[in-house]
Amino acid sequence: MPILNYLWVIPALPLLGSALNGLLGAKWPNKVVSAVAVGSTGLAFLGAIEAVREFLQLPPEQIPYVKPFFTWITAGDFRAGFDLQVDHLTVVMLMVVTGVGWLIHIYSMGYMAHEGGYYRFFSYLNLFMFFMLILVLAGNYVLLFVGWEGVGLSSYLLIGFYFLRKSAADAGKKAFIVNRIGDFGFMLGMFLLYRTFSTLDFVPLFSKAAPLPPDAFGHLGTLTIASLLLFMGACGKSAQLPLYVWLPDAMEGPTPVSALIHAATMVTAGVYVVARSHVLFTHAPTGMFVVAIVGCATALFAATIGLVQTDIKRVLAYSTVSQLGYMFLACGVGAFSAGIFHLMTHAFFKALLFLAAGSVIHAMGGEQDMQRMGGLSKKIRWTYLTMLTATLAIAGFPPFAGFFSKDSILLNAFQSERGGHILYGIGLFTALLTSFYMFRLIFLTFHGKPRFDEHKVHVHESPKSMLVPLMILAVLSLIGGWMAAPAFWGQTDYFTKFLEPVFAAGTAGEAAATEAAAHALETPLAIVAVITALIGLAIAFWLYIRQPGKPEALAKSLRPIYTTLLHKYYVDELYAAVIVKPLLWISRNVLWQTVDVRVIDGSVNGIARGATEVGDGVRHTQSGNIRSYAVWVVIGAIVIIAIIFWPILRPAAVGMVR
């Protein structure tokens, strides 16, 4: 029974788990709840592996494999079906989502063991898995949008998991509302695509779009506008400038949620959509350029904020924004496979970083401020080692995964035709910052002297269910990039080759031409990148290990810059002043006080009061005196007679007036 024919089973399993836990879990013991949740996700993972195995044996003419299950919407020519699609890009996403998702489910068993609402947490988490799988398996934009909105919903539910805390509830709302802005663009993009191509199914749409001539650079053609609108949606979901503000706040959710949704999977959906729509983007050089610039700017911008944050999860949040910027930079310069490659490695090491940070927080009994940590390396050795692995990976040290993916992005940026060297320079500088803030995190947390009361805080290593996922992810962070290693000895890397069937249409021509040049550049650029990462490490080492008082002195001497960074460039304050305040003012004074109170309530109450007053006036006609009733009867009779005889009487009446 080939599972490819029953592809719907893979997303349906977590949905079933979610339904069971959500409806019945309240009365179940934690063990049953976690068995259902982890079991359903694990089965989905196994199903995904089997589906991938079968997919890889398909003959090339059957790829992409599209399987319609039922028709969801029909209206005239329009059809949106529950069609699931598998191609090489889906395979990568499928493995990342189910694999990392499963590990995080296992981790959550330990992490959430002492929390209230255990069943609720797993129900939401499984619901997220369902929608994310729909998103990556969808065969048309409409179904993809279902998953897209669904993950947004689960993200909202999970950010606000501790809903009694106002900041958490607010953060959930913020994430939801900011995402709406992006979704607005996404929907407009879909409408435009349908208007242009009369279909939203990926395969026919892209085959119709592929032969079209690309728009000229700087010219806003249909494809450029469509791709920019889709990118607007991606900006919201993937937390790019200017819609990134929700992601740091999203850290209010439980740490496994930050790892799964706000680092590894959901926030990469934007990158996935851009990569999925690569045919549109390659036809829109302006769109590509915008993607590259936004990605690059976000990478730098978020990294600078990350330099000064003291909350361990916020550092990682800004780091996520920054790394997502890298992925968009890769897509923007046409290196979609490099972007997806970084998406994958990032899923490994960033999930690991968050989970390890969760382990640290667990060990510290809920403390998240790095200024009150320090010297933990000996006490929680496994957490330390795994987190160090992830840090080496994200900073880009060989042979860890991040090195290969980041190197591939920087190489492609360097070779890009438009502003390639500037993009490369910014990317490289961001790599330096990344290395610095990540090692700052490591040094502040694990090294130096403890800055907390050792008698009060009982530091303890986390349970096995938390450590095992950490170790697996650590191994993946180490070896996850090796697929790209052959690039260094002059062969095409396996990952790019693997994704070639998907991205070949867009990149085939230039790939061959620049291949030779790329190999010549590969090694020098890699050496530069490693040196940059080392500089970042050295600065962090010097500032936080050698001269522990130095950072404060530095902060004092650079006070304006420091406070600006600490307040995240006052972007939240700016948005509050420019958008939120006026909106609130309009809502309160125009919509509430005027439209609602005056117009709507006023008209309803006015009609009621009018009826009362008319009734009050007419009431007096019921005098009880028969003769007054008789007068009304006579008047009525006269009126009726007048109406009946009007055709006869009119000439006379008109004649009288004349």
Next chain:
Amino acid sequence: MVPTHYFVILSAVLFGLGVIAFIFKRNIIAVFMAIELMLNAVNLAFVAFSQLWHRLDGQVFVLFVIVVAAAEAAVGLGIIILIFHNRQSLNVERIDQLKL
């Protein structure tokens, strides 16, 4: 032969007088008589049209009206006597209990 419209005009005049009397008279007996006047005005019109069209329907109706009027007179006078017993007055303006 008297033209039909003479009858109709007379009937309308009688009916109008009945209406005016009904509205302006205070004595309940007079009001009652006004009703009778209106009924008979209508009877007159019926008979006149019956003769005009040479059909008997109108005359049958007149017989009905006379029967109903007789019954009404019996019931109505009974009610009037009861009202007078209870109130010692036949002034219509004081009989205004017919309201909520």
